[in-house]
Amino acid sequence: MIIKRDKDIIKSYFEDESGLLGGHADKIIFPENEKEAAGILQDAAAKKEPLTISGGGTGVTGARVPFGGSMLGTDLLNKIIDIDAKDLIATVEPGTRLSDLDAELSKKGLMYPPDPTEPNAFVGGTISTNASGAKGFKYGPTRSYVKRLKVVLSGGDILDIARGRIFADNAGSFTLKLKNKEIKLALPQYSMPEIKSAAGYYIKEGMDLIDLFIGSEGTLGLVLEAGLGLGKRPEKVMSFFSFFGSEKDALDFVKAAKSNHAMSLEYMDANSLDLLRGKFKNIPSGTKAMVYFEQDYRKEDENTLIDSWTKLLEAHNASMEKSFFADSEKEREKLRAFRHGLPEMINEIVKKNKLPKVGTDIAVPGPGFPEMFTFYKERLGQSKIDFVIFGHIGENHLHVNMLPKTDEEFKKSRSVYMDFVKKAVGLGGTVSAEHGIGKLKHAFLEAMYGRKALGQMAALKKSLDPACILGLDNIFPKELLT
Ligand SMILES: Cc1cc2nc3c(=O)[nH]c(=O)nc-3n(C[C@H](O)[C@H](O)[C@H](O)COP(=O)(O)OP(=O)(O)OC[C@H]3O[C@@H](n4cnc5c(N)ncnc54)[C@H](O)[C@@H]3O)c2cc1C
Structure with a gap:
């Protein structure tokens, strides 16, 4: 295990690609194996010390940016443990870079289909945000390819979850048997849109336990190992x-x-x-x-x-x-x-302007897309703020990036963003289709599901992380945990 405290060395971990400023932590700990990783979480829980998990730092919502406590860096947990070309499964550690995984798979004529676009992202980060990429149009998001997950909970307990084994009961809850205790997880009661979404916890009737951890943005546990479904390279x-x-x-x-x-x-x-x-x-x-x-x-x-x-x-x-x-x-x-x-x-412009990113990640069902697109153009034209629109149009999922240059423009662009959110929610859409909520989009998640649902998400998190140390302020405001 390596521990680094020198601020000049570790400060790059206090940022991601969102432009969120002010991140700080006392130290970053890099475990090299399962035992060390579990020990770090156990220790932090015992001391009630906040712990932010870091992947490749390519996220765009400030999710890995820490505000106090310590960080756990997954950089040294980067082994590709196995590539099973027959059953088309890769078993990898969370710090495996997507580009490294792709390089190994290409030697065997295989591919990891969701192909989240940023090659420097880590597998653990992409699972924790349910990332998807340009090929999502054909292959869908990361969630569809996660076959097994090993997760360390905040007390140090380890869950090894294979897809298709553990499902929510009729009352909408899971009962997990851990080493020394049993915990009951009551699932929130909101309905997710019927399109790809990375907005808040994945909640569905009769859902598979593995899906709760995918897209949970470092708030429920540390992804320590993953079994990923593969495809043949075309x-x-x-x-x-x-x-x-x-x-x-x-x-x-x-x-x-x-x-x-x-x-x-x-x-x-x-x-x-x-x-x-x-x-x-x-x-x-x-x-x-x-x-x-x-x-x-x-x-x-x-x-x-x-x-x-x-x-x-x-x-x-x-x-x-x-x-x-x-x-x-x-x-x-x-x-x-x-x-x-x-x-x-x-992202360079955002960093240069020293204001957080104002980039939408909204998707809507197909029939509502033309109306959404027209609305974007009208509101952007009225706002007079610089903008670009690009993205996954095949999935009715465009990123509108506003590029405010002053605090006043920043406030205005957040208000335009909220107008987009309300419109999209009215059309049955999601406020985040692939990036997650992080620390910058709580208000948009609240507009989608309501304050009560955010409270239910916080209660669910507390059942799995009673010390409330993991990924604080990701998905919902940390005040909901008190
Ligand atoms: C140029 C560019 C293009 C991009 N294009 C896309 C795109 O097309 N599609 C897309 O989906 N995203 C895209 N992104 C966003 C980004 O690449 C994804 O969000 C990616 O999933 C983040 O992975 P990461 O390893 O960098 O995670 P980080 O930014 O380090 O962390 C993200 C979140 O995951 C958590 N986390 C990380 N590792 C673990 C772990 N092992 N266990 C538990 N929690 C963990 C963190 O705590 C944090 O909450 C792009 C980013 C850039 C810079």
Whole structure:
């Protein structure tokens, strides 16, 4: 175990990609094995000392940013324990970087399908936020691939949970038998939307216990080991960035493309492209929107597919010739750098402006999406605040990033954000589809589920973490624990 206290060395752990400032902790402890990890949690619980778990620090909601107590860094718990190519399961420690996992899997012709986009994220972090990425359109979020979890609770007890074994009873509760005690978990009573969501604890009738821990943002326990479902790497993949002269053409194209079995269907608005032009000079001028799509295929289907995409693009006033195209891993890397460049540039601007990130993570059911999109444009136009819109349009999930430059603009953009939240909730949507709530979005979660539900979440947390030490102020305000 390594313990670091020197503030100059550990201060980078007091931040994530949200721009949330003021984080501090006395020390960061890096366990190297299960026994040490359990001991750290047990000790912190005995002393009632807050403990914030850190993954790769790529989160965008301030969830790993500590405000007092200690941190537990998972960086040294980074072994890929096993890759079972027959049963398609990888067993990994939580500090495994997504890029390292992918590198190992690619040697065996395998992949981890949810592919949360940021390669520096750790597996433990992506499980704790139920992350999803560009390929979520075809493969869904992290939750669908977590087959087993080993979790350390705050008293040091370890749960080893295989999916499909432990379900909530008819009264909506779990009874957990630990070493020296039995605990009853009463589940909150809100209904989750029927779309992917990372907003608050996962609660469903008859739910599987494993799902409670996925997306729990470091508040219920430490993810110590995970069994992850894998897929075979596709034989071939083609990727396109297609540019449209009008927003309407792009949106109509997306609507039509949804039935074309793409893996990804992603969108960037004109402001996103203007921002990217600073780095990528070859974006065609006059472009008002870009759609990125990727499709897996077999060699023999190549011509038919190209033909079908060509027709679809032409029908929406875009063309193959003016698209960026990649059909090899090397070429695709360039497109990935382009796509990933946008959130990276936004996060840099946020840090430079020294104001927390104001980026939405709202998704709505398909029928409500056109209304939501129109509402975004109207409110953003009225606000006069700089913004970009991009993201997972295939899942009706766009990130609106407002870029306030002053405290006044910041306040205004939070108020615009709340208007978006109310609209989305009215349309049956979620306030967070993949990033989680962290410390920056309590008010939005409350607007979605109500104050009572937040209180029920706090009560559930207290049953599993009676000392109230883990991930304080994540998901709901810590005051609800008193
Ligand atoms: C450029 C960029 C692009 C991004 N794109 C996407 C995207 O497309 N989709 C998406 O979903 N996200 C995206 N993100 C956000 C981010 O990558 C994800 O939220 C990711 O899941 C965070 O993982 P992490 O390891 O960095 O976690 P951290 O930021 O370190 O922590 C996140 C939360 O997980 C908890 N945690 C971490 N490890 C554990 C553990 N072992 N046990 C219990 N709790 C733990 C922390 O306490 C915290 O609450 C992007 C971020 C960036 C910077």
